Amino acid sequence: MTVDCLRCRECGREYPAEIRNTCEACFGPLEVVYDWDDVDVTREEIEDGPASIRRYVDLLPVENEDSFAQVDLGTGRNGLHRADNLADELGIDEVYILNDSVNPSFSFKDRVTAVAVARAIDFGVDAIGCASTGNLASSVAAHAAKADLPAYIFIPDTIEEGKITQTLAYEPEIVPVDGNYDDANRLATEVADDNGWGFVNINLRPYYTEGSCTMAYEAAEGLGWESPDHVVHPMAAGASLLSVKRGYENLERLGLIDDSDVRMSGAQPEGFPIARAVRDDAPVEPVDDYETLAHSLAIGNPADGFYAKDAINETGGYAADPDDDAIVEGIKLLASTEGLYTEPAGGTTIAGLKQLADEGHIGEDETVVVNITGNGLKAEETVSQYVDVPESISPSLTEFENRNKEDKKVTAQ
Numbered sequence: 001m002t003v004d005c006l007r008c009r010e011c012g013r014e015y016p017a018e019i020r021n022t023c024e025a026c027f028g029p030l031e032v033v034y035d036w037d038d039v040d041v042t043r044e045e046i047e048d049g050p051a052s053i054r055r056y057v058d059l060l061p062v063e064n065e066d067s068f069a070q071v072d073l074g075t076g077r078n079g080l081h082r083a084d085n086l087a088d089e090l091g092i093d094e095v096y097i098l099n100d101s102v103n104p105s106f107s108f109k110d111r112v113t114a115v116a117v118a119r120a121i122d123f124g125v126d127a128i129g130c131a132s133t134g135n136l137a138s139s140v141a142a143h144a145a146k147a148d149l150p151a152y153i154f155i156p157d158t159i160e161e162g163k164i165t166q167t168l169a170y171e172p173e174i175v176p177v178d179g180n181y182d183d184a185n186r187l188a189t190e191v192a193d194d195n196g197w198g199f200v201n202i203n204l205r206p207y208y209t210e211g212s213c214t215m216a217y218e219a220a221e222g223l224g225w226e227s228p229d230h231v232v233h234p235m236a237a238g239a240s241l242l243s244v245k246r247g248y249e250n251l252e253r254l255g256l257i258d259d260s261d262v263r264m265s266g267a268q269p270e271g272f273p274i275a276r277a278v279r280d281d282a283p284v285e286p287v288d289d290y291e292t293l294a295h296s297l298a299i300g301n302p303a304d305g306f307y308a309k310d311a312i313n314e315t316g317g318y319a320a321d322p323d324d325d326a327i328v329e330g331i332k333l334l335a336s337t338e339g340l341y342t343e344p345a346g347g348t349t350i351a352g353l354k355q356l357a358d359e360g361h362i363g364e365d366e367t368v369v370v371n372i373t374g375n376g377l378k379a380e381e382t383v384s385q386y387v388d389v390p391e392s393i394s395p396s397l398t399e400f401e402n403r404n405k406e407d408k409k410v411t412a413q
């Protein structure tokens with residue numbers, strides 16, 4: 001769809017739709033402004049479109065459909081799983097899982113990267129890149145490979161080995177930084193500026209964040225063009241929660257759904273700024289010193305924290321803040337009830353769903369969509385310390401039966 005301009009979320013100043021993400025006047029974040037009168041799309045046209053996020057091209061800031069096709073790895077359309085076992089376990093009426101753990105690079109980041117890289121191709125940049133907590137690294141590297149562009153990937157040197165191994169396979173320029181995500185991000189910003197490169201979550205950020213709207217589009221389409229009552233979404237910087245909310249609003253504006261009355265709730269590991277601010281009803285304060293199993297959500301200074309908190313409050317949602325033990329339980333709960341295996345970010349979201357249900361923030365009769373954003377195989381080394389592998393037996397029937405008897409004894413006690 002045609003992008004009219006970029007507009008500052010704070011002061012309203014407008015800029016041409018180019019590579020830029022901050023307002024010169026007030027340093028506020030820039031957002032894409034569309035020409036909505038130009039959009040004319042029906043449910044049927046979308047349903048007949050490609051089996052990837054490209055079916056929503058009329059609702060995305062991509063003007064050149066060829067560029068989009070050029071980097072389309074088949075992201076999205078992973079199905080909306082009705083999760084009755086999980087719903088029963090938690091005493092909720094209807095729960096659906098949007099399963100982004102099976103995107104091409106195994107996280108939801110493929111949605112945002114695909115849109116930003118399509119746009120970068122149109123801008124004719126010489127290289128792309130990002131600062132990443134892990135998942136964006138592999139997603140950008142994958143899309144750079146497909147687009148045949150060099151990629152510069154800045155990561156904190158603490159991220160999971162599994163994620164680095166995957167990223168290296170795509171052969172980008174990977175730059176581990178001795179520091180945390182916020183340090184890597186600062187350096188990447190300077191490098192992008194200095195070289196005129198397009199870094200997806202930095203100077204292409206206004207386009208990038210729009211990719212997350214497709215989670216709302218898919219969920220609504222999966223529910224037969226209706227909005228759910230409640231969405232539970234993980235938060236790092238808070239950007240995608242905002243975009244998902246906007247996605248439902250866009251659908252309503254275009255008459256593709258009747259109303260976009262969705263309560264947005266966020267899940268973030270204990271101690272992180274956005275969830276803490278919502279729960280304490282206090283301003284979002286950055287944290288410097290942090291530790292969590294959920295590395296992909298570990299952003300101490302969330303760029304969209306203030307706005308995400310606002311969106312949560314405004315829609316009547318709430319925030320959950322599970323600790324590491326609860327996060328691991330969340331991973332196991334989703335796997336053991338629904339057969340879906342997620343990384344700690346998804347564990348945070350499921351633990352968040354449980355916490356919100358236990359605390360009474362999710363109504364029993366609500367239809368809830370839970371956005372699961374990353375694959376369990378990405379972070380096994382982080383979680384492996386929390387699981388017990390049973391002792392081996394010799395390959396004999398008697399030993400198996402003895403073992404089973406002992407199991408029964410244990411359960412009978």
Ligand SMILES: *Cc1c(COP(=O)(O)O)cnc(C)c1O
Nearest residue numbers: 135236237238239240345373374
């Ligand atoms: C990036 C990411 C998120 C959300 O990030 P925001 O910065 O809040 O948009 C959620 N889950 C996973 C697995 C991620 O990689």
Ligand SMILES: [Zn+2]
Nearest residue numbers: 008011023026
């Ligand atoms: Zn401004």
